[in-house]
Amino acid sequence: MRGLIHRFQSLPLRSRLALLVATAVAVAVAAVAVTCWLLTRTQLPSELDTSLENTSAPPSTVQNALNNCTSGIPPESTNGSGFAYIQVILPDGTRCVAPDSEPVKVRAEDLAVANGTEHTSLHDSTTDSGTEVRVFTQRESLRPGAPIAVSVARPLTEINSALNRLALLLTAVAGVGVVGAGAAGLWVARAGLRPVDGLTRAVEHVARTEDLTVRIPVEGEDEIARLSRSFNSMTAALASSRDRQSQLIADAGHELRTPLTSLRTNVELLARSEDTGRAIPPDDRKALMASVKAQMTELASLIGDLQELSRPDAADPGPLQVVALHDIVESALERARLRGPELTITADLRSWYVRAEPAALERALVNVLDNAVKFSPPGGAVEVALSERGELTVRDHGPGIPADELPYVFERFWRSPSARALPGSGLGLSIVARTIHQTGGEVALRHAAGGGTVAAIRIPGAPTPPPPPPPPPETL
Structure with a gap:
């Protein structure tokens, strides 16, 4: 059995479908044929019995049979060519065969009718030549006081021949049906799997050429269309992901080229000073080393941003936990004040608890605050507020963002033309948007009344922390 299943599973899908269709039709046709034959075999004897019960022997035929008995003509001399075999049975068991009838053996049922014990009898018997017949015997009286039994018999070969012909016909029809079902199953399999063949060719083409522009025509609403x-x-x-990956690599190469070029120039100046023995003035050397340090810091920050963005969008950002957003904002504000000591940074924070990954969320908030610090004028102010409904706003008083540039501020490596001279890689706000979206929140930039920009962040949460889960039950 396992061998048959394994052999069936090893067949092509088209062959399996055709075989299944042919098998299903064959079983259905065979069931119908057998049922039809059984019903016919049950119905034909019933029809024969009804025909015998409705057939009455003509009085002349009965009288001729009695005359044969009295004249001494042996019943074996009849040829049995009539429609039914008719014979008269006397109470002593004597049978008188009618002309053109074949003598039928007398049974006990016939004698019971002849002796008056039974009125009619319907049973099987055989002729003297061995032919099986169905016999109907009933009492009749040709003259008062002389009852007799008259038997009317018909051969069962009529039923058997009809059943045999029906069996041959049903077998032929079943065979034609199975062959037609196999052909139809093969045609259905080919027609049904034609879209699958197209899909297979497309997949093989993509695997062979890596051409992601291939599209399959879609027709209908069935499973193949889906x-x-x-x-x-x-x-x-995949094509979009590959394009974004190529763009990321190209943009990263472009952004890395600037700090690397500057760093290489500074290092070459230091190396040339050492090779030629011409010392660089102390002030210039100090400025040169500060530039090298700044370029290395910018390069390290850029590499960190690239590592953060290199993760797939669907990747797990880390274990989410309930954190106090106001505490994370306070921590980010401390770092922002160190980077903008000349600025006035005020905060009005209300309690708000969210579910997020703490390190990623703090980095996103630091990026927002750094952006506000970077674009604030000297001696300016940055206003941070966390409302009772959980909306965090960071407002600066810088030059603001032109309206036509607002749709692009969260794209990777995008930088406003007016900000290209400032340090940065254009990845900060992209990381902010990615992190906030992973927590189920929203972030947007908009113009502030009176000038500047407002960064608005909304993360689902609650003003109070959720209750801790109940402790697990103690086990003995």
């Missing part, structure tokens, strides 16, 4: 749509969506997503 599979085709899913394949088209998958290739489109």
Whole structure:
């Protein structure tokens, strides 16, 4: 059995479908044929019995049979060519066979009718030549006081021949049906799997050429159409991902080139000073070393941002836990004040608890505050507020962002033309948007009344922390 299952599973899908269709039709046809034959075998004897019960022997035929008995003509001399075999049975068991009838053996049932014990009898018997017959015997009286039994018999070969012909016909029809079902199953399998063949060719083409622009025509709303749509969506997503990856690499190379070039220039100046023995003035050397340090810091920050953005969007950001957003904002404010000591940074924070990864969330908030510090004028102010409804706003009084540039501020490596001279890689706000979206929140930038920019962050949460989970039950 396992061998048959393994052999069936090793067949191509088209062959399996055709075989299953042919088998199903064969079983159905066989069941119908057998049922039809059984019903016919049950119905034909019933019809024969009804026909015998409705057939009455003509009085002349009965009288001729009695005359044969009285004249001494042996019943074996009849040829049995009539429609039914008719014979008269006397109470002593004597049978008188009618002309053109074949003598039928007398049974006990016939004698019971002849002796008056039974009125009629319906049973099987055989002729003297061995032919099986169905016999109907009933009492009749040709003259008063002389009752007799008259038997009417018909051969059972009529039923057997009809059943045999029906069996041959049903077998032939079943065979034709199975062959037709196999052909139809093969055609259905080919027609049904034609879209799958197209999908297979498309997948093989993508695997061979890495061409993600291939699309499969979609027709209808069936499962094959859904599979085709899913394949088209998958290739489109892969193509978009590859384009974003290529763009990330190109942008990263471009952004890395600037600090690396500056760093290389400074290092070459230091190396040339050592090679030629011409000392660099102390003030210039100090400025040169400060520039090297700043370029290395910028390079390290850029590499960290690239590592953060290199993770897939669907990757697990880390274990989420309930954290106090106001505490994380306070921690980010301390770092922001160190980076902008000449600025006035005020905060009005209300309690708000969210579910997030603490380190990633703090880094995102630091990026928002750094952005506000970087674009604030000297001696300016940065206003931070966390409302009772959980909306965090960071407002600076800088030059603001032009309206036509607002849709691009969260894209990777995008930098306003007016900000290209300032330090930064253009990845900070992209990291902010990614982190906030992973927590289920929203972030947006908008113009502030009176000038400047407002960064608004909204993360789902509550003003009070949720109750701790109950301790696990103690085990003995």
